[in-house]
Amino acid sequence: MSNDPIKVIDETCVGCQLCVKACPFGAIEMDDKLAVIDLTKCTLCGACVTACKFDAIEMRESEKVQADFSEYRDVWVFAEQDDDVIQSITYELLGEGRQLADDLGMKLCAVLLGSNVSEQASELITRGAETVYVVDQPELTHFQDEPYAAVISDLVKRHKPNILLCGATTIGRSVISRIAVETGAGLTADCTGLAIDPETKNLMQTRPAFGGNIMATILTPDTRPQMSTVRHKVFKEAEVDASRTGDVVALEVDKALLASRTRRLSFVPEEDTIMNIAEADFIISGGRGMGKPENFDLLHELAEVLGGGVGASRAAVDADWIPYSHQVGQTGKTVCPKIYIACGISGQIQHLAGMSSADVIIAINKDPDAPIFSVATVGIVGDVFEIVPKLTAELRKVLGK
Amino acid sequence: MHFVVCIKQVPEKNDVKINPETNTLMREGVESIVNPFDAYAIEESVRLKERVGGKVTAITMGPPQAEAVLREAISVGVDEGILISDRAFAGSDTFATSYTLAQAIKKLGDVDIILCGKQASDGDTAQVGPGIATHLDLPQITYVRKIEEIEEGRIVGERLLETGYEVIESSLPCLLTVVKEINEPRLPSLKGKMASKKAEIPVWTAADMDCRPEYLGLDGSPTKVDTIFTPPPRGGGEILTGDPEEIVPRLIEKLKELVVGAAS
Ligand SMILES: Cc1cc2nc3c(=O)[nH]c(=O)nc-3n(C[C@H](O)[C@H](O)[C@H](O)COP(=O)(O)OP(=O)(O)OC[C@H]3O[C@@H](n4cnc5c(N)ncnc54)[C@H](O)[C@@H]3O)c2cc1C
Numbered sequence: 001m002s003n004d005p006i007k008v009i010d011e012t013c014v015g016c017q018l019c020v021k022a023c024p025f026g027a028i029e030m031d032d033k034l035a036v037i038d039l040t041k042c043t044l045c046g047a048c049v050t051a052c053k054f055d056a057i058e059m060r061e062s063e064k065v066q067a068d069f070s071e072y073r074d075v076w077v078f079a080e081q082d083d084d085v086i087q088s089i090t091y092e093l094l095g096e097g098r099q100l101a102d103d104l105g106m107k108l109c110a111v112l113l114g115s116n117v118s119e120q121a122s123e124l125i126t127r128g129a130e131t132v133y134v135v136d137q138p139e140l141t142h143f144q145d146e147p148y149a150a151v152i153s154d155l156v157k158r159h160k161p162n163i164l165l166c167g168a169t170t171i172g173r174s175v176i177s178r179i180a181v182e183t184g185a186g187l188t189a190d191c192t193g194l195a196i197d198p199e200t201k202n203l204m205q206t207r208p209a210f211g212g213n214i215m216a217t218i219l220t221p222d223t224r225p226q227m228s229t230v231r232h233k234v235f236k237e238a239e240v241d242a243s244r245t246g247d248v249v250a251l252e253v254d255k256a257l258l259a260s261r262t263r264r265l266s267f268v269p270e271e272d273t274i275m276n277i278a279e280a281d282f283i284i285s286g287g288r289g290m291g292k293p294e295n296f297d298l299l300h301e302l303a304e305v306l307g308g309g310v311g312a313s314r315a316a317v318d319a320d321w322i323p324y325s326h327q328v329g330q331t332g333k334t335v336c337p338k339i340y341i342a343c344g345i346s347g348q349i350q351h352l353a354g355m356s357s358a359d360v361i362i363a364i365n366k367d368p369d370a371p372i373f374s375v376a377t378v379g380i381v382g383d384v385f386e387i388v389p390k391l392t393a394e395l396r397k398v399l400g401k
Numbered sequence: 402m403h404f405v406v407c408i409k410q411v412p413e414k415n416d417v418k419i420n421p422e423t424n425t426l427m428r429e430g431v432e433s434i435v436n437p438f439d440a441y442a443i444e445e446s447v448r449l450k451e452r453v454g455g456k457v458t459a460i461t462m463g464p465p466q467a468e469a470v471l472r473e474a475i476s477v478g479v480d481e482g483i484l485i486s487d488r489a490f491a492g493s494d495t496f497a498t499s500y501t502l503a504q505a506i507k508k509l510g511d512v513d514i515i516l517c518g519k520q521a522s523d524g525d526t527a528q529v530g531p532g533i534a535t536h537l538d539l540p541q542i543t544y545v546r547k548i549e550e551i552e553e554g555r556i557v558g559e560r561l562l563e564t565g566y567e568v569i570e571s572s573l574p575c576l577l578t579v580v581k582e583i584n585e586p587r588l589p590s591l592k593g594k595m596a597s598k599k600a601e602i603p604v605w606t607a608a609d610m611d612c613r614p615e616y617l618g619l620d621g622s623p624t625k626v627d628t629i630f631t632p633p634p635r636g637g638g639e640i641l642t643g644d645p646e647e648i649v650p651r652l653i654e655k656l657k658e659l660v661v662g663a664a665s
């Protein structure tokens with residue numbers, strides 16, 4: 001019992017309930033004028049410790065000896081490639097990684113796995129990588145969870161990076177979760193903010209949780225590397241500068257690491273997906289208010305004019321008006337475009353969870369009380385069937401298309 | 402075959418409210434439910450059992466109340482549930498959570514397929530599934546949208562990617578994480594409801610499993626939540642009403658600034 005990570009000191013607690021109000025997780029209840037923490041709900045966020053004016057709540061530090069991290073150097077970025085094309089998320093990570101590396105006075109490096117990828121390695125240098133570690137093997141042509149995880153874990157153990165960043169893509173999340181466990185490192189998911197604590201030099205990783213309703217800043221103080229995944233469009237791409245120079249270091253790995261118990265038999269591109277909306281700068285989304293599948297043509301036209309993609313609410317997907325890959329929200333995709341236009345979408349919390357971090361939100365809805373208006377940068381109360389075609393026509397003129 | 406499905410109990414609603422007096426978050430009277438993605442994992446495990454025979458065991462790590470999600474699973478065809486619960490697990494991050502679940506699966510013995518949801522709706526990391534696979538040194542297929550073939554020692558599944566899907570073959574045992582597209586979960590049958598009421602749910606504590614204490618709970622968690630805050634409210638912006646002939650040009654003016662600004 002005494003080993004509980006957090007506890008109320010009964011003798012000191014005066015029953016003022018400040019901590020109850022402060023706890024974001026409803027983990028504290030009063031029992032006979034004493035605060036009692038429900039450990040199954042508590043996330044050890046520490047809010048109550050700060051709130052208690054009587055120092056009646058004690059949080060135990062974890063029993064890790066402060067290790068020496070001086071050997072852990074450099075900021076690494078996992079360079080995701082698909083069919084030999086470096087994915088744009090990699091450039092976004094290099095953009096942010098540059099800042100972190102500069103703040104730490106360390107080097108920015110990329111890790112590239114594949115076969116015949118020397119050209120891609122040079123591209124990474126033009127985007128700011130000072131060293132590119134390349135493992136070039138036929139077995140690594142296409143992403144496979146086990147060899148990719150084994151090879152990168154091996155490099156991490158040998159070269160000891162301080163930070164390892166990875167895209168929060170399907171592939172990225174699958175591989176980095178394995179690497180974190182294999183190397184015993186902490187991994188923070190879907191970061192929207194990364195910064196170096198000037199004093200401790202720890203990486204402060206800020207991420208949304210509970211469907212974007214709260215933000216948490218997470219630290220990995222006792223282990224290295226500090227690992228984070230980052231979603232698309234959260235950070236700006238590193239600019240190309242052809243004059244940059246850097247080292248390409250080709251590394252040999254033990255053949256055993258290349259073994260895989262899974263095999264990729266084929267890849268089937270989705271015909272319908274003209275654009276992966278997770279990467280789109282402009283998204284036009286339709287909901288139940290679109291009425292029927294044919295009406296989505298209006299949205300496709302507008303998307304074409306803007307050079308964007310089409311999204312949808314779950315109601316539209318469930319009605320089979322548009323495939324699931326277009327669904328935005330808690331159980332669909334999380335998107336972060338520059339402009340999100342919601343057409344005939346009421347704005348339920350599960351939908352907002354997927355799009356509320358867009359830079360600009362335009363909502364078109366005939367119900368002035370629709371919750372979507374509470375997050376909209378510009379809200380239009382009106383009929384989508386009147387507004388959207390006009391908007392498309394006007395924009396076409398303005399953009400000269 | 403022996404299927405194990407991992408279920409997390411999550412709060413039904415994610416909407417945390419702000420207490421206007423204290424400017425802190427409030428989560429009141431939240432009901433707990435089966436993580437939405439895990440419902441698909443449960444359904445798929447039951448379908449696989451119906452296809453090739455065997456049994457399904459559901460496991461959850463959580464407080465005593467989490468037993469409810471196991472009963473729910475039994476009501477739709479899962480054979481047995483095990484609750485993994487101990488104060489020592491408090492403060493687990495995904496490393497410690499996946500370690501603890503992996504130790505429980507080890508104790509179960511011969512397991513052919515482990516199924517997880519794509520991600521949990523509260524913690525939202527999608528890290529626990531691959532974490533379990535790594536702790537157990539098993540292959541994985543993540544984001545599975547369809548199982549094409551299953552036979553002794555081999556499975557072929559479709560993994561959903563951003564731009565399509567890939568068909569992946571894996572040896573067994575292996576771990577799968579599933580997406581919503583994979584199936585339509587069934588409703589409980591009368592027989593299922595009876596079974597769920599009657600079921601005995603064993604509780605495993607840290608002492609029941611072969612666990613390294615330094616991998617559990619707070620001590621086993623490399624990530625630490627440092628601070629929690631509410632995102633700055635977006636606040637409603639400008640609302641345009643009236644004649645479309647008038648408001649569309651006004652919107653265009655705004656968009657023009659924004660598009661030009663964004664494109665440069
Ligand atoms: C566990 C869980 C997960 C979920 N995950 C998601 C998710 O990932 N994504 C998601 O989107 N939803 C999700 N939902 C569903 C969500 O709760 C809502 O049901 C859904 O988002 C509603 O979609 P909608 O806004 O299109 O439909 P509605 O709520 O029916 O809204 C339709 C809107 O269209 C407007 N309208 C109608 N006609 C017109 C017109 N001619 N012109 C202008 N406006 C018009 C109406 O005023 C109304 O506001 C989830 C729900 C649960 C329980």
Ligand SMILES: Cc1cc2nc3c(=O)[nH]c(=O)nc-3n(C[C@H](O)[C@H](O)[C@H](O)COP(=O)(O)OP(=O)(O)OC[C@H]3O[C@@H](n4cnc5c(N)ncnc54)[C@H](O)[C@@H]3O)c2cc1C
Pocket residue numbers: 043187188189207209210215216218407408409410436438439442460461462463493494495496498502516517518519520521522523524525526527528529530624626
């Ligand atoms: C605000 C906040 C932020 C957090 N951020 C991080 C972070 O960035 N990194 C980190 O390592 N931890 C983090 N945690 C801790 C993390 O949420 C917990 O470890 C949690 O128990 C598991 O993670 P998840 O909810 O993300 O599950 P996911 O990895 O999203 O769950 C995937 C699947 O794993 C299975 N599963 C998950 N948990 C259980 C369980 N308890 N029992 C049975 N099956 C289960 C289910 O099948 C589920 O569908 C955070 C916690 C909070 C409160």
Ligand code: SF4
Pocket residue numbers: 008012013014015016017018019020034035051052053054055056057
């Ligand atoms: S804030 Fe401190 S003194 Fe007040 S009830 Fe909570 S623990 Fe007790």
Ligand code: SF4
Pocket residue numbers: 006022023024025026027028037041042043044045046047048049
């Ligand atoms: S540490 Fe955070 S979650 Fe735990 S009781 Fe205190 S305020 Fe609540």
